[in-house]
Amino acid sequence: MTGFTTTESLAAYMPEQNIDTDAIYPARYLLLMEREGLGPYLFHDRRFHGDGTPKEGFILDLEPFSKAQVLVAGAGFGCGSSREQAVWALTGFGVRCVIAPSFGEIFAGNALKNGLLTIALPEEVVARIGAAAQRGARFRIDLEECILCVDNEIVATIDLPEGQRMALLNGWDETDVLLQEEGDAISGFETRHRMAQPWLFQGST
Amino acid sequence: MGRTLYDKLWDSHVIRSYDDGSALLYVDRHLLHEVSTPQSFIAIEKKGRSVRRPDANLAVPDHVVSTTNRHLPIADPLARAQTQRLVENVARHKIPFIPLDDQRQGIVHVIGPEQGFTLPGITLACGDSHTSTHGAFGCLAFGIGASECGIVMATQAIRQQRTKTMRVNLVGLQSPFINAKDIALAFIARIGANGAAGHAVEYAGPVVAKMSMAERMTLCNMSIEAGARVGLIAPDDQTFDYLRGRPMAPKGEMFEHALTYWRTLPSDADAQFHRELTLDVSDVEPHVTWGTSPEDAAPIGARVPSPEDLTEATRRERRRRALAYMDLKPGDPLEAIAIDVVFIGSCTNSRIEDLRAAAAVVAGRHVAAHVKAIVVPGSGLVREQAEREGLAQTFLDAGFEWREPGCSMCVGMNGDRLEPGQRCASTSNRNFEGRQGVGGRTHLMSPAMAAAAAVTGRLTDVRKLMGGKP
Structure with missing residues (x-):
């Protein structure tokens, strides 16, 4: 994946709570087996009528917010289904960071694997920067410095577990890292685990 | 510790x-x-x-x-x-x-x-x-x-x-x-x-x-x-x-x-x-959802709540949007809501116990004339057991469709889905917008409640239907 260091852009504000991953990426498009090119399906049923003609007024289709790389949203963003397509559709559309009071936990985990930064901030802070976003404020996110600036004013520090921050900054493939750095630890654990709970290994040789 | x-x-x-x-x-x-x-x-x-x-x-x-x-x-x-x-x-x-x-x-x-x-x-x-x-x-x-x-x-x-x-x-x-x-x-x-x-x-x-x-x-x-x-x-x-x-x-x-x-x-x-939290289930009534989030749930005897009851603007707006999507008006009794489809199934409620509970309600009754009702067992083994116990026949006699196992209308990926505007009494887990099909409206409930809705054609207190006290 691509790493995340900084981004600077307008932000689109969706104040609604509990925007679920079915809304972000409708289930019928899960039949596609790609992970790239899913941007057009982002919030599909909010942006398009059944016949494919565009609906009016969805924030990400309104200028100047159609180019926003930052999304500010209500609490519980990404709740519901585990579909990683919700993240792939956001990144495919050009969104690089979502700010909300809280996130669906599986969504947040998926975001990490794809260089999409999620920032959880208190509800009143999100409401304030959401209002600024509506006025067209510039958001700057610097993951090296761990700061979020809105119109050049630092409004929050980004508080991420260090492991997640490093993963985002470096864009490492997590499987590579685990196999290289923890391969022995995994094997060691597995041997002890097999001794302690042999019934979990009955199917293996 | x-x-x-x-x-x-x-x-x-x-x-x-x-x-x-x-x-x-x-x-x-x-x-x-x-x-x-x-x-x-x-x-x-x-x-x-x-x-x-x-x-x-x-x-x-x-x-x-x-x-x-x-x-x-x-x-x-x-x-x-x-x-x-x-x-x-x-x-x-x-x-x-x-x-x-x-x-x-x-x-x-x-x-x-x-x-x-x-x-x-x-x-x-x-x-x-x-x-x-x-x-x-x-x-x-x-x-x-x-x-x-x-x-x-x-x-x-x-x-x-x-x-x-x-x-x-x-x-x-x-x-x-x-x-x-x-x-x-x-x-x-x-x-x-x-x-x-x-x-x-x-x-x-x-x-x-x-x-x-x-x-x-x-x-x-x-x-x-x-x-x-x-x-x-x-x-x-x-x-x-x-x-x-x-x-x-x-x-x-x-x-x-x-x-x-x-x-x-x-x-x-x-x-x-x-x-730590305590819930006294003695007070729990049969529940149904009226909105587009599982938290939009209420006892069946309740009425559709009003957005105006909420003081916080984005929550009020969310409820307005939910009621508009669900085509419901504040104050409407939940029991008056007519349904088109009944779905009994999903990883939430498709096990043999769920099918028994639903079959007990539909036995000797019939699905309302305007309702399409389907039962989708959670597995082939559940299906087989239900057939052995006579539950499948009970469902069929009552006018239900008896299907092969899968996620089906819970997620609407397999062709089992609601048409725009259709309203479903569903034993699944999510009532999100479009979850069961674009424009479809989902009311979540238990298997017995979904069975009762199938029989009467509207959201129903199963206890009343079964002659018990509500």
């Missing part, structure tokens, strides 16, 4: 702890289905990796499979290709597989326990948010994304942040016709769709002790709708009796050996939870 069930499950799977509070956990079991794994296998193969322990996996198609005409190929070419891709992927990596024409086929969260693949004390992951279901067996089970499915298959490990713990004590007396689904909806309405976020929820207390494994699975299944990725219930004799003799569960002496360990898993008496 004593440890919680969650603590014990966590501690016993830590491969390495990191300074930031996260840990690398060993994953004992991984369930696969056709929808969340194509990209996982691509990632594995692109790097020339292999599946570390094929025997720790079990795959089954469920989400996109047709629930009719199983003798024919899947009609939708995309769904057919996705199912075929699973067949090829698991064959290449020698992953144990239950094919579509196998009698054991069914919804991952039904067949895992049914086959004894799900066991107490384990970690279990699956590319599906309702993996929380398996926590009913006292294991650490959680949903993951497609990338994580690939990581788990390649490494048998996953890095996680430890979450807080919440205990929900269910006390009081569970009245007839009050199901775990009603309790789950009442809990979510109280705490909010995001209310348990960041917590592993353990359900405990005398009510849980008496619940069937099916009801326990319903409770844990719905945890994710309260924002909790993990639901848990301490394993007890009922859990062990359920597992004894299951095909993939340990046998004989090995089972007894496992049992000794499993009995140590329940939370210690002096264990501390970050949050």
Whole structure:
């Protein structure tokens, strides 16, 4: 994946709570087996009528917010289904960071694997920067410095577990890292685990 | 200090702890289905990796499979290709597989326990948010994304942040016709769709002790709708009796050996939870949802609430949007809401106990003239048992369609879906906009309540229909 260091852009504000991953990426498009090119399906049923003609007024289709790389949203963003397509559709559309009071936990985990930064901030802070976003404020996110600036004013520090921050900054493939750095630890654990709970290994040789 | 069930499950799977509070956990079991794994296998193969322990996996198609005409190929070419891709992927990596024409086929969260693949004390992951279901067996089970499915298959490990713990004590007396689904909806309405976020929820207390494994699975299944990725219930004799003799569960002496360990898993008496909450189920009425989030649930005797009752602007706006989507007016009695479709099924409510509860309501009655009603058993084995017990005939006599197992109209990927504007009484888990089909309107409820709605053609208090007091 691509790493995340900084981004600077307008932000689109969706104040609604509990925007679920079915809304972000409708289930019928899960039949596609790609992970790239899913941007057009982002919030599909909010942006398009059944016949494919565009609906009016969805924030990400309104200028100047159609180019926003930052999304500010209500609490519980990404709740519901585990579909990683919700993240792939956001990144495919050009969104690089979502700010909300809280996130669906599986969504947040998926975001990490794809260089999409999620920032959880208190509800009143999100409401304030959401209002600024509506006025067209510039958001700057610097993951090296761990700061979020809105119109050049630092409004929050980004508080991420260090492991997640490093993963985002470096864009490492997590499987590579685990196999290289923890391969022995995994094997060691597995041997002890097999001794302690042999019934979990009955199917293996 | 004593440890919680969650603590014990966590501690016993830590491969390495990191300074930031996260840990690398060993994953004992991984369930696969056709929808969340194509990209996982691509990632594995692109790097020339292999599946570390094929025997720790079990795959089954469920989400996109047709629930009719199983003798024919899947009609939708995309769904057919996705199912075929699973067949090829698991064959290449020698992953144990239950094919579509196998009698054991069914919804991952039904067949895992049914086959004894799900066991107490384990970690279990699956590319599906309702993996929380398996926590009913006292294991650490959680949903993951497609990338994580690939990581788990390649490494048998996953890095996680430890979450807080919440205990929900269910006390009081569970009245007839009050199901775990009603309790789950009442809990979510109280705490909010995001209310348990960041917590592993353990359900405990005398009510849980008496619940069937099916009801326990319903409770844990719905945890994710309260924002909790993990639901848990301490394993007890009922859990062990359920597992004894299951095909993939340990046998004989090995089972007894496992049992000794499993009995140590329940939370210690002096264990501390970050949050604790008590729900008296004596007061829980049959619940239905009226909006577009599982938290929009109310007792069947209630009326559609008004957005004006909410002081906070974005919440008010959200409720307005929900009522507009659902085409409901504040003040309308929930019991007056007419429905078009009834869906009895899903990983929440498609087990034999669920079908028995629904069949008891429809026996000797008939589906209302304007209603299309379908029953989709959770697995081929559930289907077979229901046929043996005469439940299938009861449903058919009442005018229900009796389908083949799968996720079906819970997620609407297999052609079983609502038409725009149709309203459904559904035993599934999500009433999100468009969840059961674009423009479809979902009311969540228990199997008995869905059966009652099928008979009357509107949302109905099953207790009234059955001649009991509401």
